[in-house]
Amino acid sequence: MKVACVGGGPAGLYLSILLKRQDPSHDITVHERDPEGSTYGWGVTYWRGLLDQLHERDPESARALDAGSVRWCDGVDHVRDLTARHSGDQGHGIGRHRLLEILAARARALGVRLAYESEIGPGTLPDADLVVAADGVRSALRTRHAAHFGTRLTAGRNPYVWLGTTKVFDAFTFAFVETGHGWIWCYGYPYGPDRSTCVVECAPGTWTGLGLDRASEAEGRALLERLFAGVLDGHPLLGRPGGTPWQTFRTLINRTWHHGNLVLLGDAAHTTHYSIGAGTTLALEDAIALAAALREHAALPQALARYEKQRKAALLPVRSAARYSAQWYENLPRYLRLPPERMFALLGQRHSPLLPHVPPQLYYRLDRAAGQLEPLRRFKRWVGPKIARTVHARALAARE
Structure with a gap:
């Protein structure tokens, strides 16, 4: 198969690595409009679960990524002159420049062609069996067919x-x-x-x-x-x-992710608020899912449909968490009136669909009690999604 990937970010590079590992005879070119070594941003975050997935798919690039990352387990919160430290899951950080270096070197070693300073516009699609739009939230390839994709951007x-x-x-x-x-x-x-x-x-x-x-x-x-x-x-x-x-921040949603032999990947397909630190993870997981779908389905339409269905389902809880996290910060004064230790506790609960609908002090007490009582834990798991669905339905009705 001949594959043209437009966009040399983490998603496009990692997809090229996985496809070459699946079948070295694939003819793959990654087109990146900027010069090699130039990138925006500083560092990106990810968590242990992603690293485990990468080790399963390509141990060599995963080892390099692991070696190039820094780690932490604690979170520190400062409000005025008050400070609290708490332990949590291990987090990882790596410079975006270093991440791209690692993935580009691995792709080259596998035989992927990397074409830098190669501008691919919507009117000049490469001649390929599969064209991957991994060109970010402002994707020119997606914009050309915005009506088909059902693109919606919310500021x-x-x-x-x-x-x-x-x-x-x-x-x-x-x-x-x-x-x-x-x-x-x-x-x-x-x-x-x-x-x-x-x-x-x-x-x-x-x-x-x-x-x-x-x-x-x-x-x-x-x-x-x-x-x-x-x-x-x-x-x-x-x-x-x-x-x-x-x-x-602009939240991007597309009704569908593929059009003929063109498929969306990473930020070209979706975005989630930066406060949950999931952007790079979701982009790499998109690449994993698309590579798997192409391996399992010989016919391209079925492969792209499978990829879209799987990733949309996986994104539902992440989108919910991102939406509520963003709203938590937009309503910050509601929580800063609490005693610091309670405010910090609710900072860690900001993804909850239940939190915006319960007085913060009451939510804090319920959450503390739920940590000790299984019936209350089950109640939180049951009522949270119901509230989320009700709020979502009302929002859709208001738009209509």
Whole structure:
């Protein structure tokens, strides 16, 4: 089979690796419009479950990924001058640049052609049996057939900016700072021996009240460094050479993921809010599912239908978690009135569909009790999805 993958991000590169391992005779080219070694972003996160999946599919690239990652088990929360540390699952961080280096080297070693500075527009599709649109949330290939795919983009409320820092956090770090214009907060995690990612978010009124909508990049970063001095320990915040704009997160949903021999992969197919840290994991899992479907079904239409059905089902709980996580931050004052230990506990419960509909203090007490009583655990598992379905149905009805 001749495969053209448009987009040299993690999803496209990993798919090319898996397809070459399944059948070395596949003719695979990955087209990337940017020069090799140039990438956006800082570090990405993933969890042990993804690494286990990668070891099963391609041990060599998984070992390199594991060796190039940093790890943490703790979470640290800062609210004003209060700090709490708690243990959790092991997290992993790796620089996006290093991740792409590893996957590109492995793909080349297997015989994949990597064509950098190769712009593929919607009117110049490559001659191939399968064309994979792995060209991100702004996918030109998807946009050409947006009506067929049923593409829907929904903008979030809060502005955010994705920065780096030379401060190396020793845990996944949350910091909430109160200003005269409302709260502003950051998420920080390490991804290398001398760098961390630091994502800053706030409500629109806080953003404009602090003047971040009017400030230059340098002025804005200087203000953020002052606001988060308690966690940065004098280290600077870093922007990208080409500019690091504030933006609002866009949730992307497509009604269908394939059109003829064209199939969507990764952010071209779907996005989930960054606060659950699942973007890279979902992209790689898309590649795993598509490679498996192509292996199991000789006919391309059946393979693409199988891939779409499987991944849509797998995404349902993730999308729900991402939606409620984003809403938790959009309604942050509701939780910051709690005693710190309770607020921190509900931070860990922000994916729950039940939490927005129960007074926070009551939810905290129920959650504590549910940890000890099996009937209450069963009640939470039963009522949460029912509330989620009701809210979803009402939202659909309102749109109609």
